[in-house]
Amino acid sequence: MGVALRDILEDYRQDVDPGTLRGAIAVDAFNALYQFLTIIRQPDGTPLMDGEGRITSHLSGLFFRNINFLESGMRPVYVFDGAPPDLKAETVAKRREVRDAAGERWKEALVRGDTEEAYRQARQSARIDDAIIASSERLLDLMGIPWCVAPSEGEAQAAYMAMQGDVSAAASQDYDALLFGAPSLVRNLTVSGKRRFRGRTVVVRPERIELAAVLNGLSLDREQLVEIAILVGTDFNPGIRGVGAKTALKIVGKGEFEKVLEEKAPEFDPEPVRSFFLNPPVSTDYRLEWGEADREGIIGMLCDEYAFSTGRVEAALEKIGVRSGQRTLDAWF
Structure with a gap:
């Protein structure tokens, strides 16, 4: 959830064209996965699943969004959370209670046939488990996209990488990255585009907040x-x-x-x-190397294992020059 600083940061939020976000950006992986799991659902709130009942919403979001990133010249690196600090224990417990309660209300709404309420409650029940993490890391490997696991908070690690100049920004929905020292925070990166919100369609655009501008402006x-x-x-x-x-x-x-x-x-x-x-646990042991996308491996995973449309996956891969006799992704950077 992060910290509620929006009211004092409003003047420092700058809309950016997604096409201008080039180069390396560290993405808060859990934040992105929660967005995918929350948004990519059926009208009654049911997440995308394969024939075996395995959730695939996160894989759909991760694959197609990263295709867009790579096509535009952005090089994402995903930072996964490590063990939460003891300070966060109460928050973690409360979030679990909220998700569990929302899950029960979702089931009740489905029984009543209240699709709108079911969808709303389902979004609040999204959770990340070991299977979702493992399949996400596997897909990133197949796409040639680097990832790392933070010692603790992913946002802190992403902020550190930005402070070191290894990436140009930290990407997250939460403002915490600024508190951890990220010189530049990009929000809405994984959710930009047209979205349904309270019965209407809104356009969500990426925005950038510069820490120096905030500190200078607020003295x-x-x-x-x-x-x-x-x-x-x-x-x-x-x-x-x-x-x-x-x-x-x-x-x-x-x-x-x-x-x-x-x-x-x-x-x-x-x-x-x-x-x-001010001094969060971070690691210096990370490698930012982008490789070739494994076309056959991606098709094998998404299409053969998880029943994605082969035509859609192949068409997406062609956008970044990956086809039979594929080109390296380096040609795009």
Whole structure:
């Protein structure tokens, strides 16, 4: 879910043409997979499945979206979450409860024949399991797209890679990447295009937020931005009741962060959360090498194993020059 900083970041969100997002970008893998699993569903909320009942929504999103990326000249690298920090235990438990409850309401709505409610509840019940992770990593390997597993939070690892200059940006829906120090955050990358939202069609465009512009515009340093997030609430702490981003900005701007915490949450120690954002566990052991897409391997996996349309998969591969007697993807960069 991330941290609710939208109200103070509104002026720093810049729409970007997807075709201009070239070069290497680190994508928060779990964030992207949740988007695919949430959006790619039947009208009653049922995810895409093969004949054996295995979910394939994530594979459809991962394959066709990456084809678009590669065709436009972007080189994605996917960063998967490692073990969640102890600080996140309460958030993880609450999210599990929400998904479980939504799953039950989905079943009840299906029994009633309430398709609209079923779809809404189904979206909230999306979950990532070991099979989804393994099949995603396998497909990325076949597509010649690198991936790595972070020691902890994927967003922190993506931010580190961007700070090192190994990628041009971190891609995620959440603003946490800015707190972890990503110089550039790209949102809506995996969900851009036309989408149905509350009964109407909307166009979702990628947007970029530059950390330096945010800090300069708000007269903050990164530690102060983290303090604002702590007051609002993060995945690692509940925040102060009734304090939104704008109020938190005023509090931090006046130098009253510690004072407000002492008054409103005297038993809470902000240091572990602050330290985690400013110095998160990251790895330097990653390789950014993009290879050739394995045409036969991809068709074997998606079409033979998961019953994807052979015609659609072959047509998609041809967009990036992969056909019988295929060309290397390097020709596109």
